[in-house]
Amino acid sequence: MKQAPTPGTIQAIHDQPFPDLVRRAMECHHQHWNPREIQFCVLDALRTGNCSEDCAYCAQSAHHTTELKPNPLKEEASVLAGALQAKAAGATRYCMATSGRALREGPDFEHVLGIVRAVSDLGMEPCVSLGLINSAQARRLKAAGCAIYNHNLDSSRLVYERIVSTHTFDERLATIRAVRDAGLQVCCGGILGLGESVNDRIHFLHELASLDPVPDAIPINILVPIPGTPLEGMPPVPPLEVIRVIATTRILFPTSRIRLAAGRSSLGPEAQALAFLCGANSIFTGEKLLTTPGSEVDSDQALLRNLGMHSEGRVG
Template structure:
């Protein structure tokens, strides 16, 4: 039996995490819910809106991603970097719909200094002036770029690990695991919160899932937010034939993330539209306390805002209009 009395730890082993994942489901959810209530208001569910500010043409070969230039059969319109003023106007609209954090994603392998990066910095400043949290995902960073984002007021940087170190090479060949960890360290050094999670349903084993969570729980301090994504198998990508993730598999990941990272915001992210309100409510019970909120996630569909408002109203966590 694992000792959960000292619940803030950064020394989890893969065996310990896998043992949690394999607990009887009701026992696992019960433990996670207890820890969640110890550290969080269970009615506090953060709503984050996500916008693709530059779409398609990415030189990375991520097997799950429709924005990769390697996947020629994907039907996707490429779009240049948006105008900062337009982005801020969309952030204001998201805020009026109930979003508290505005996340901006650009399909870049890495940030390059110059006009486009300067425009992103303007976007961050504009979102922060609205009183919203600002998050970006731009690919790899250098230390001075992380500092520039911090100086602009960036709240968090999203840079997912995607999967375990052991399975990573099956999904991505153009960027190493160490590359990802370096960018995260630059953000931490600059005082930026980390938004870092992964994807399930890509063909990985339960051991791989445990290994990914062990890496995340090994950060000291833990990432401030951990998105748990269920693969959306986009036609034209190498993973287009994968089966949909089952709700109980997602629930196990959420509960184990909550136990291993008690103070972290655990976010229901991509694939949420495949799960019913009741299935999502189980995830909130198990420790999820953030969602991506809006009709689109970068280039993939998300649960509709209207459906979400109905769900949150039923849960007593209605976002303010």
């Protein structure tokens, strides 16, 4: 078992002069990845709303009064149509999420297993996020062709306990262990802008670095304040603070995918380009990410062309 870096070591990386931080992150990125290539992922909401959990940032919680209209589980044909469209647009990973604490055993879980098989048959990497799952469920997902499971820690343990009361940080860690034990890749990241301090961000990265092994993919979300949620009035995160976290993450996790996820459009094209230089090499593309705005595929392809970059599997 590799010894995780201490919070003090992570803080020293994060706080170094910006030119040094960027240079070090770029060197690390060039060593392990093609710096001109970005993985395109598409996120599909299989079921939305009526969630029993009280996550303070989420429009889908039944504890909050938002404009979101709940929807039941999608039909397989509808999901496959979206997956085919995503594949044609250059996406290699199709991510599917359901609202709720956990996906109920029985017909609902079997339905999702069927969708996973169908998406896998298209030659795409199926990724799912179904809330808390156990080892047996994780093994069934693996057998169905699921490649990766997303389950974010969101932030440091102390921040998490302030924004969620209906489940615990340790329950999240237990799901991650079950996923890893089943042989699935782990996608695990967090959200910036929850009211956390820099110290909280350091401890969040320490939690990720303490996972054994570390996550295969690390999504970095930027809070999109949603009216009706407890965090609707949170101020925006300064872009350079986001870049510092991305660069630090690349240095700490040289072989992990780093994905710009929700809130990416708040960075603007210049800050996104800087994020790519500092090690972000995956994005969610598409006009909607579950309940928040995304970015059109054509706009993302145009941005990459302007940078002399391309999406994975495409050249030029």
